[in-house]
Amino acid sequence: MTVDTVTPRRRTRIQQEKREVILEAALEVFSAHGFRGSTIDQIAEAAGMSKPNLLYYFRSKEDIHRTLLQRLLDTWLAPLRELDDIGDPMTELRSYIRRKLEMARDYPRESRLFANEIIQGAPRIMPMLEGELKTLVDEKAEVMKGWMHAGKIAPTDPWHLIFSIWATTQHYADFDVQVRAVLGPDRGGEGRFEDAARFLEQLYLEGLRPKG
Incomplete structure (x- = not known):
């Protein structure tokens, strides 16, 4: 999905810096x-520029x-894209859990932004969820099913496994105040x-370890 703004022409370094x-x-x-609670005026003030100047770089x-x-x-x-079907499943899942927790630690504002959008019914990103996100999750679910069929991890529902990893790791971003x-x-x-x-490694990896 392509997101464009004011002009299709190549941006200068200064224009790109202003956008950032x-x-x-x-x-x-x-x-x-x-x-809903945010306004262009609030964003312009936080960016240290006038509203007309901001609207030069973004339409709305x-x-x-x-x-x-x-x-x-x-x-x-x-x-999730880096989850490798050729790698050892336990190593791949451990790495995925760790990366998600690192993102919860390093990107708490982004996590709250995403959570707010989802709570509102995803009115602005539903095409992304039904397209790019669904395609990737389906692809990685098939990777996990392959591991299950090969006896490398215990049988489970791979979609709900992914959902639960999202829920448990992002909790440390969205509810960090409560956690602390x-x-x-x-x-x-x-x-x-x-x-x-x-x-979480103990919870997931021990639960997914093949029995016997």
Whole structure:
């Protein structure tokens, strides 16, 4: 899916830098207030530019939001794309769980942006979900079914396995305040992600290890 903005001509370095400033400001605003609660004026203020100047680079709030979501989806799906059917299943799944937790740690604003869009019914990214996302998940589900048929992992529903990994890893981005509050000062520091990684590896990998 291609997301274009003001002009099809090649952008200059300064134009690209200005767009990045706008997108960074918009990410902060959208992740804090959601799409409906955010305005072009708020984004322009956060970017340190006038509203007319911002609208030179993006036609509308929807245009900015769609660009952010497309970028997010590309980033979010990268670890799943790297799941290799030739590799050892336990190694591949361990790497996937770890990468997803690293993204929860490093991209909490992006995770909230995506969660807000989904909660609203995905009005701006449904074609992405039904197209690119579905195609990739179906492809990797077939990889996992191949591992099951070869006796390399225990039989299970691969689609729901992927969903559950998403849910458990993204929890540490979307509910980070709750996680830190419950763990307290002794366990709520950066080490919480390593603790989570060890637990989720045990949960998934032991559950998927072939019996006998």
